[in-house]
Amino acid sequence: MEFEGKIIAILNKREGVAKSTGNPWCVQEFVIENHDQYPKKMCFEVFGEDKLSQFNIQMGEELKISFDIDCRQWNDRWFNSLRAWRVERVSDTQANNEMPEPQTISGATTAPTGMPSAEADDTSDLPF
Numbered sequence: 001m002e003f004e005g006k007i008i009a010i011l012n013k014r015e016g017v018a019k020s021t022g023n024p025w026c027v028q029e030f031v032i033e034n035h036d037q038y039p040k041k042m043c044f045e046v047f048g049e050d051k052l053s054q055f056n057i058q059m060g061e062e063l064k065i066s067f068d069i070d071c072r073q074w075n076d077r078w079f080n081s082l083r084a085w086r087v088e089r090v091s092d093t094q095a096n097n098e099m100p101e102p103q104t105i106s107g108a109t110t111a112p113t114g115m116p117s118a119e120a121d122d123t124s125d126l127p128f
Contacts, residue, residue: 003042004064005034044082055087062090
C-alpha cells in the first residue's frame with residue numbers, strides 16, 4: 001500500500017536486544033498527513049538502523065511511503081503496525097500542483113481539460 005503526504009511528527013527511536021537471538025534492534029515511528037480536503041494522518045514505523053539511515057526522514061518533507069500492514073496480539077488485545085519498506089521524495093511542485101487551476105483568458109474562465117464548459121455548446125436545445 002502507499003500513502004503520500006508531509007511528515008508532521010517524528011517520535012523517539014526505540015532500541016533493544018532480541019531475547020531469542022541476542023541481536024540489537026531499533027524502530028522509529030513517524031506521522032505523515034496527506035493533502036486531501038479532509039486530511040488524514042498515519043503513523044508508520046521504520047524498523048532497523050540500516051533502513052533509518054537509508055530513508056533519512058526529516059520533519060516537513062513531502063514523501064510517498066510504501067508500507068505493509070500487520071497485526072499482532074498481546075494480552076488479549078490486537079495492535080496494527082504499518083511498516084515502511086520504501087520511501088520516495090516527492091517534489092514540491094508535484095505536491096502543490098495535483099489539480100490544475102482554471103486559466104483565465106481575456107477575462108473569461110475556461111474549464112480544466114476534460115471538463116465540459118457551459119458556454120461551449122450554444123446550439124444546445126436544452127431548456128436550461
